[in-house]
Amino acid sequence: MNKNEDIYAKWLAGVKSMEPVIPDESKLETRIMSSLKDKKKEAYKKEYNAVSAIKMLSGIAASAVLCSMFIGIYKENKPVNYTKQNMAFTDNIKMEYSDKNVFDAYRCFIKEYANSSTPSYIKKHFSQHKNQEL
């Protein structure tokens, strides 16, 4: 075993003594240097990208604000559609007719109520009295 150890150590020493050398040092150096990226250019590129990203984001935000403004204005000016099904028309009736007179409001209420999905016995009742003047 000791003999083997000696041979192994000698063998290892022989291998260690062999120093690999670069065949063409300057060629490898040139190859390495030419493959390096320009840090200043990269930094400028990054900065430029960041600025354009900020510009783009602010543009998107501005258009979003404008859109929401237009939607708000449109909603405010939208005409009230009383024929719509299942709508809470009582509130709208109040808005539309409360300052005119109570009879108009009631007439409208009956008209809308008859159009909505109300139980048949109520519809029947309204249809019986629809021609009667209040």
Next chain:
Amino acid sequence: MKDYSYIIEKCRNGDKESFRIIVHDFQPVIFRLAVRIMGDISEAEDITQETFIKAWETMEDFKLKSSFGTWLYRIACNKCFDRLRQIKKTGKTNEPVENLPYAPSADNIEEDMTNRELCRLITKYTDEMPPMQRLVFTLKDMEELSTEEICKITGITPLQLKSNLYFARKFIRNKLIKDKLL
């Protein structure tokens, strides 16, 4: 030992000429390590190039208090380890290179020839080893680095290092016995 802190600071600011000094000083060391681990000239050249590119790109991460050489060694070892694992996966083995670029080791031609033959054999043997064993064997027995340095470079514990080294040495011994060289 040369103080590289000023050069590193300049490299961080994008000074390529300062980095050329680093490449000039360290490329023989990194190439030697890569040849010993990979056992192939073109692979070693690629690893050397990739190591310096990585060093250039991540220079900001280097802490000036630690050793620059060890940091470069670490990058090179990681590159070698990744490449070895890639080679193992694909099942590709290195062609036995008859004339690896070694400087003459002895004045005696016969001794030099023997050493060359031993180097060829070690490349052949280590080619069959698992990547980590190959890395640890090269760093400890060829490059003669300390346990602490190897643990820093490879990121393994001293216990893992010990066991990997034990199996690597055993593997080499068995191969030598099998080839009737021991």
